[in-house]
Amino acid sequence: MIDLYDPTTIREADSMAIGKFKVPGIVLMENAGLEASLCVQRLFPQAERFLILAGPGNNGGDGYVMARHFAIRGLLPIVLLAGAPEKIKGDALQNLEILKEMSTPIRITEEMTVEEITSLMSESHVVIDCLLGTGSKGSPQGEIRRIIELLEGRNNIVSIDIPSGINAETGEVYSPCVASVATITMLAMKTGLAAMPAAAKAGKIEIVSIGVPPHEVLPSLPCATLWEEEDAIATLPERKLDLHKGGRGTLLVVGGSEHYRGAPLLSALGALKSGCGVVIVASTDDVCREGISFLPEAVFHPMKRENPQDLLCWSERGTAAVVGPGLGRDSHGASLFECIWNEWRHPLLVDGDGIFWLNELKSYLKKRNDVIITPHEGEAARLLGLTAKDVASSRLYAAKELARQWGCVVLKGHGTVIDTISRTVIIREGGPELSVPGSGDILSGVIGTFLAQQISLLDSASLGVWIHGKAGQFLAERKGIDGILAREIAMGIPSVLCSLREKEKTKH
Ligand SMILES: NC(=O)C1=CN([C@@H]2O[C@H](COP(=O)(O)OP(=O)(O)OC[C@H]3O[C@@H](n4cnc5c(N)ncnc54)[C@H](O)[C@@H]3O)[C@@H](O)[C@H]2O)[C@@H](O)CC1
Ligand SMILES: [K+]
Incomplete structure (x- = not known):
């Protein structure tokens, strides 16, 4: 049985990790990004060039941490900031500032032509979707929408936490929506990743740690379960010999x-x-x-x-x-x-x-x-x-x-x-x-x-x-x-x- 949680419960678990267990948010993001970068390498051991598409929230923050860890390992990450870089704040901003001090290329998609963006997508071994996570609402808008549309038909996309463009609670799929070969999700599986039609967009699902034991921060009763x-x-009726x-x-x-x-x-x-x-x-x-x-x-x-x-x-x-x-x-x-x-x-x-x-x-x-x-x-x-x-x-x-x-x-x-x-x-x-x-x-x-x-x-x-x-x-x-x-x-x-x-x- 795989336990499933909705985004509200996951947010509460994140808050509990920060409040009750005193793990700073930036440490959770560090763990999430590091684990996700290792997971991408396990899935694509030959890959060297990674294009990280980062949105303005903490999902983008996970992407900056991933880029740093790829760079530490001598790999070649490029980060594209999609949608209102001035909105980036908190832990995500701090990780972006760290990355800016390094030589990893960082560009703003609004300043790039379609050809520049699509050729970077084609040249990369893996495109990493850190555009929208569990904090997203409704169908993708603005610059994020434009970037998701450019991803259509690509078969080398890995989504972080959820494919951008799904509703992580209900399993709804908005238009446009990223279709990934794999989704690396943090802490626990989200209900929307198991429910159709969104499940069909997620590809293979991997769960990675954010550095706190899930059972310490998640409620004992999940929001839903995926049967295995x-x-x-365990549910089969008993069969006695004298049946x-x-x-x-x-x-x-x-x-x-x-x-x-x-x-x-x-x-x-x-x-x-x-x-x-x-x-x-x-x-x-x-x-x-x-x-x-x-x-x-x-x-x-x-x-x-x-x-x-x-x-x-x-x-x-x-x-x-x-x-x-x-x-x-x-x-x-x-x-x-x-x-x-x-x-x-x-x-x-x-x-x-x-x-x-x-x-x-x-x-x-x-x-x-x-x-x-x-x-x-x-x-x-x-x-x-x-x-x-x-x-x-x-x-x-x-x-x-x-x-x-x-x-x-x-x-x-x-x-x-x-x-x-x-x-x-x-x-x-x-x-x-x-x-x-x-x-x-x-x-x-x-x-x-x-x-x-x-x-x-x-x-x-x-x-x-x-x-x-x-x-x-x-x-x-x-x-x-x-x-x-x-x-x-x-x-x-x-x-x-x-x-x-x-x-x-x-x-x-
Ligand atoms: N402590 C934490 O809360 C942790 C969060 N993590 C990551 O943080 C994510 C959640 O981060 P956030 O709550 O910042 O939310 P998101 O990163 O999902 O996105 C919120 C941002 O996207 C914009 N946005 C929302 N809906 C949109 C739409 N339909 N079209 C265009 N833009 C839209 C909002 O204006 C906001 O700036 C998780 O999915 C996970 O990847 C991980 O780093 C683990 C720790
Ligand atoms: K995502």
Whole structure:
């Protein structure tokens, strides 16, 4: 698990290092710049010529320290001051004054032609982006904007702390924005570096010390966490030797309609391939009849769509339910959804058409605190009254807002965000191979399986998304990212689980 912190928390940690631990700010900057310069050399051992683009704040200050340390090592740094050099103050100014006494070239970009700047960019082995850091606000303006535009298309940029032009809190990407091959970030990882779309601008991320132990200055609870394999291993349900299929959970899947017959079957397949004990597919007569040959391991309950209460006969045996895959948008779909939402007494996952009905019927629904909703960006946008573009540009914010309304949300898409108001998890496993029809149905079954085994909402959602993503990744490695069928993702899940269990054994 990688802990993530927003810029406000990082600023408070810097203040604590200065105030409580009495480490002067200029010493923090010295450590940050020295460590960052060493890190750049580890990443580019052959590089000799470094172009340091420095903005007016302390991010620029880190750059002057880096330039000095490159010069000490006999390398060739050049510093370009971008944007209002008269604004430079404090620790950054002091480091600039030191550098001015040395022979390192320092130039002001406003006094240079585009050709001069771009040829320096091309001649350098590494361009170092110290334009904007965690103190930046909104889209880059003025001279900094012009310089970022000149960086477009270069593949030798390393950003310091964050790529200039991202929002380090929300993961938003402004225009223009630096796209880096690596980002060297100070003290701890920023939330915006892990969240899409900004994560795609950061490249490889390295964390360097500012000379104080992070746990001494950062709060014990991070603002968000980035899940890793060890988290999936730690969350796996226990498997005793005398395990009975009831111990693997009993999941009710409610969905399917005239035109969407496959969705509940794929959800059930996802559940069975994730180790669910009993899966009951409650659907139309047709789906149940045809479903038996597709998935004989499932139990089928042909629904009386005019009498949704009939489904509640599974309340005794069932331990969780998924409602929505292919449910349909006719009045039967509405009454089935309303019945399950208001009367099902076990944890519930709402996906697909269930999310449509959640939005339509919200004023008729009882308050529940045991529900996971799994919208993609378009569905999230409808729930929030925003556009899909708004949601895509600020996924962390959208997930938090949905969690405020519904308790636990899985905002699907690359860099899935899971939010329960008090906790935020980001999962980066999986890629474009997962954007295929039925992939979300499989995911609903995977998460439903863990919910049915009494794992918490947050852990069920995180484990389900991680495993689904990893199964996609394994497939992509063997078959590429095009032409994957949703059922192949499900078929890959046992190998993912097996590899997690193997690693679990070696840990004990
Ligand atoms: N003690 C500390 O606080 C430490 C800070 N460090 C560095 O300091 C950075 C934060 O420094 P600052 O708070 O000075 O902030 P920044 O260096 O991020 O930038 C603030 C400056 O940029 C200008 N600016 C803000 N938004 C802009 C925009 N959209 N377009 C153009 N100009 C804009 C502001 O006028 C201000 O002068 C960190 O990212 C890190 O690199 C490190 O040196 C470690 C220690
Ligand atoms: K930067």
